[in-house]
Amino acid sequence: MGDNTLPKRGSNGISRRGFLGRTGSIIGAVALAGHLSPAAAQAAAAAAPGPIGDGARVPVLVIGTGYGGSVAALRLAQAGVDVQMIEMGMNWDTPGPDGKVFPKVTSPDYRSFWLRSRTKAPLSNFLGFPIDKDVPKYTGILDAEDFAGITVYQGRGVGGGSLVNGGMAVTPRRANFAAVLPSVNADEMYDTYYPRANAGLGVGMIDPAWFDTADCYQFSRVGRKHAQRSGFAWTFVPDVYDWDYMKREAAGTATKSALAGEILYGNNAGKKSLVQTYLAQARATGRVTISPLHKVTTVSPAAGGGYTVAIDQLNTTGDTVATKTVTADRVFFAAGSVGTSKLLVKLKATGALPNLNGEVGKGWGENGNVMCGRANHMWDPTGKLQSTIPCSGIDNWDAGGAFAEVAPLPTGIETYASFYLSITKNPNRAEFTWNAATGRADLSWQTAWKQPSITMAKTIFDKINSKEGTIYRTDLFGGNKIWNDTLTYHPLGGAVLDRATDNYGRLHGYTGLYVIDGALIPGNASVNPFVTITALAERNIEKIIATDLP
Numbered sequence: 001m002g003d004n005t006l007p008k009r010g011s012n013g014i015s016r017r018g019f020l021g022r023t024g025s026i027i028g029a030v031a032l033a034g035h036l037s038p039a040a041a042q043a044a045a046a047a048a049p050g051p052i053g054d055g056a057r058v059p060v061l062v063i064g065t066g067y068g069g070s071v072a073a074l075r076l077a078q079a080g081v082d083v084q085m086i087e088m089g090m091n092w093d094t095p096g097p098d099g100k101v102f103p104k105v106t107s108p109d110y111r112s113f114w115l116r117s118r119t120k121a122p123l124s125n126f127l128g129f130p131i132d133k134d135v136p137k138y139t140g141i142l143d144a145e146d147f148a149g150i151t152v153y154q155g156r157g158v159g160g161g162s163l164v165n166g167g168m169a170v171t172p173r174r175a176n177f178a179a180v181l182p183s184v185n186a187d188e189m190y191d192t193y194y195p196r197a198n199a200g201l202g203v204g205m206i207d208p209a210w211f212d213t214a215d216c217y218q219f220s221r222v223g224r225k226h227a228q229r230s231g232f233a234w235t236f237v238p239d240v241y242d243w244d245y246m247k248r249e250a251a252g253t254a255t256k257s258a259l260a261g262e263i264l265y266g267n268n269a270g271k272k273s274l275v276q277t278y279l280a281q282a283r284a285t286g287r288v289t290i291s292p293l294h295k296v297t298t299v300s301p302a303a304g305g306g307y308t309v310a311i312d313q314l315n316t317t318g319d320t321v322a323t324k325t326v327t328a329d330r331v332f333f334a335a336g337s338v339g340t341s342k343l344l345v346k347l348k349a350t351g352a353l354p355n356l357n358g359e360v361g362k363g364w365g366e367n368g369n370v371m372c373g374r375a376n377h378m379w380d381p382t383g384k385l386q387s388t389i390p391c392s393g394i395d396n397w398d399a400g401g402a403f404a405e406v407a408p409l410p411t412g413i414e415t416y417a418s419f420y421l422s423i424t425k426n427p428n429r430a431e432f433t434w435n436a437a438t439g440r441a442d443l444s445w446q447t448a449w450k451q452p453s454i455t456m457a458k459t460i461f462d463k464i465n466s467k468e469g470t471i472y473r474t475d476l477f478g479g480n481k482i483w484n485d486t487l488t489y490h491p492l493g494g495a496v497l498d499r500a501t502d503n504y505g506r507l508h509g510y511t512g513l514y515v516i517d518g519a520l521i522p523g524n525a526s527v528n529p530f531v532t533i534t535a536l537a538e539r540n541i542e543k544i545i546a547t548d549l550p
């Protein structure tokens with residue numbers, strides 16, 4: 001099978017020769033020592049070879065460059081396998097007219113949204129006024145993908161969701177993990193794969209002493225005070241943001257990012273996205289090639305073995321400028337819960353992969369996401385300078401089914417608002433199905449299915465409002481709505497582990513096809529999901545390298 005013959009592996013399943021063989025460059029040395037600075041990561045990306053060619057034959061093709069895909073690429077490359085990563089979004093390495101790669105959350109522009117002519121910000125209104133605006137249609141960084149009953153926010157670009165997310169890196173409580181993925185050995189996860197994921201992602205915790213004095217976390221301290229006065233457990237939440245960098249931002253000795261309203265449409269500094277962590281290490285092996293603005297459209301068995309993968313190459317207005325057909329011995333679906341589910345239901349229904357089982361497309365959930373704001377008293381300001389990086393949460397999971405992050409409202413003015421994203425134990429699950437008439441995948445989620453999430457979030461905020469003598473904000477989501485119940489940031493499921501796949505992500509029905517992203521997790525992770533997606537990918541790829549590759 002050509003270049004993917006595995007050299008001898010180390011005790012961790014990773015080949016030393018594969019790991020060290022191609023890391024002679026300075027970039028490689030830096031990457032292996034730790035995490036790359038944004039500038040060094042960009043230099044590494046610029047030095048990388050060009051996109052995949054039509055007619056190529058490759059040992060492994062990975063669809064998507066988010067968490068699951070990046071883990072797969074790194075570990076396979078370290079084991080001596082050449083990997084081609086196909087990414088529909090852009091490689092975010094070129095500054096715009098403002099000299100920055102990414103715009104601020106308060107001033108979205110053409111870079112902000114995936115092929116939309118009008119922004120669709122999660123917070124659609126402020127003080128009752130709509131804040132969305134027209135923008136040129138462009139392959140921007142945040143996709144607000146509309147289905148009948150829900151808008152699913154996702155990152156687009158090399159690095160996937162890690163480009164746009166808040167970096168909250170939460171390991172679920174062990175009992176909750178066992179309930180989510182009962183077929184997975186929790187001892188292994190908590191002894192080996194969660195620690196490996198946390199190390200690989202560069203997870204850290206805010207300095208509690210700094211937290212207590214920093215102006216930019218007044219909103220979070222108000223959140224703590226209110227939570228504790230109502231008897232709720234309040235907790236710090238780890239993050240991949242470089243906390244020392246944020247201290248320097250606050251001290252005025254580093255270029256501001258979290259303290260300059262950067263989030264949602266990318267961070268220019270401070271946040272360790274996958275581009276600085278897993279992908280930097282993957283590129284440094286010399287075995288990983290990434291093709292941005294390339295979108296996989298079909299995968300089907302190839303006549304001579306392996307799989308034929310059809311790919312559209314896009315321009316920045318989303319038009320197809322070339323189509324390519326390549327052959328891969330193995331294909332990893334890492335297009336995210338929505339991307340992977342959409343592909344799989346299409347491939348099954350259109351006859352490209354008819355042997356996929358009936359679980360494909362099922363078990364999808366929105367991690368119980370629901371947002372709300374509370375109006376504080378004038379004597380309880382939340383601060384006009386707010387770090388965009390949340391660092392704390394209110395845990396009422398056991399009693400009320402809700403874990404609420406104390407989120408920032410980085411508007412630059414005093415809002416007297418406390419703002420929260422709750423993750424709730426919403427039991428509803430939806431299904432993707434292929435709609436032959438429209439040529440699209442539909443999702444059966446209904447907006448009314450968010451009611452359990454609202455009820456669970458209210459177990460926290462009704463009590464706090466009652467204790468503080470405060471009310472909910474009605475000016476943030478349009479139409480005097482209290483709850484933003486029409487979105488999710490955390491799509492999960494659609495190719496659930498041990499149902500659509502075996503217990504390690506091998507798709508039933510086809511040898512050499514794998515799912516390795518959030519699609520494996522059945523709808524809810526009990527906390528923010530990317531650490532669990534990463535840890536599960538670490539577990540699965542280790543097994544796959546050890547047993548499936550020659």
Ligand code: FAE
Pocket residue numbers: 063064065066067068069086087088089153154155156157158159160161162164165166167168169170264294295296297334335336337339340343489490491516517518519528529530531533
């Ligand atoms: P993901 O990271 O979405 O990567 C999939 C990649 O595949 C993307 O780059 C796609 O562009 C690409 N793709 C899709 N279809 C195709 C195709 N056909 N061909 C080629 N490429 C394709 O997947 N989670 C946390 O744990 N903590 C947070 O603080 C947090 N905040 C968030 C904030 C926002 C605004 C958003 C949108 C998400 C947030 N999340 C957070 C969720 C987290 O980013 C998400 O669970 C992971 O990114 C999912 O990882 P996957 O590897 O499944």
